[in-house]
Ligand SMILES: Nc1nc2c(ncn2[C@@H]2O[C@H](COP(=O)(O)OP(=O)(O)O)[C@@H](O)[C@H]2O)c(=O)[nH]1
């Protein structure tokens with residue numbers, strides 16, 4: 085039951101809510117103790133992105149072969165490209181006792197929930213749908229039509245909130261990071277208390 089496995093932390097939420105921004109802020113802090121799982125994608129690298137740092141950029145054939153071989157913990161197609169989480173890295177890191185952090189969209193997160201239900205699932209929510217729209221416009225990476233379809237999609241994605249252990253509002257990035265860190269710390273304490281009680285019961289046998 086208790087193998088000192090690390091904690092799997094999954095951060096998800098609708099497109100444009102600020103997942104990438106919050107994740108980068110978390111990992112910029114020297115206090116962050118989670119290991120970031122670098123995803124694989126078939127999309128082209130953007131300027132400034134490097135293979136093995138931002139993503140593992142792979143051709144579609146390679147990605148599909150890895151799906152076939154069961155080498156991905158989850159995968160999803162998002163705006164015409166595949167994204168997925170390499171399974172071995174997650175398992176090896178958790179087995180070594182370290183926490184792993186995934187930042188993924190909601191379809192993939194639902195697959196992880198099925199396969200690793202003992203993970204900690206955090207949904208990042210915008211203060212409102214109009215905030216979400218403003219952020220997508222502000223990011224400037226999509227044309228207005230795509231933004232409208234993402235906001236429409238976000239309505240469905242928001243319904244998936246109840247599949248998560250926690251909902252964190254991303255009103256301000258630093259506040260959202262503090263909330264996530266507090267949740268992770270509380271989860272570690274909870275697991276330690278359960279373990280202590282379990283061991284105490286065994287000793288009392
Ligand atoms: N399912 C899944 N989604 C991912 C993975 N890696 C990144 N994503 C999500 O894919 C979406 C698109 O990512 P990206 O192309 O980097 O664009 P951006 O985050 O919208 O700037 C985001 O919602 C990411 O959270 C992954 O391994 N699996």
Ligand SMILES: Nc1ncnc2c1ncn2[C@@H]1O[C@H](COP(=O)(O)OP(=O)(O)O)[C@@H](O)[C@H]1O
Pocket residue numbers: 097098099100101102103104105106219220222223224254255256257
């Ligand atoms: N708390 C926040 N307040 C205002 N703008 C934010 C906040 N968090 C993120 N943003 C902005 O919103 C846009 C979308 O953020 P991004 O991290 O790319 O979202 P996601 O990874 O969820 O698609 C970016 O322009 C980012 O700078």
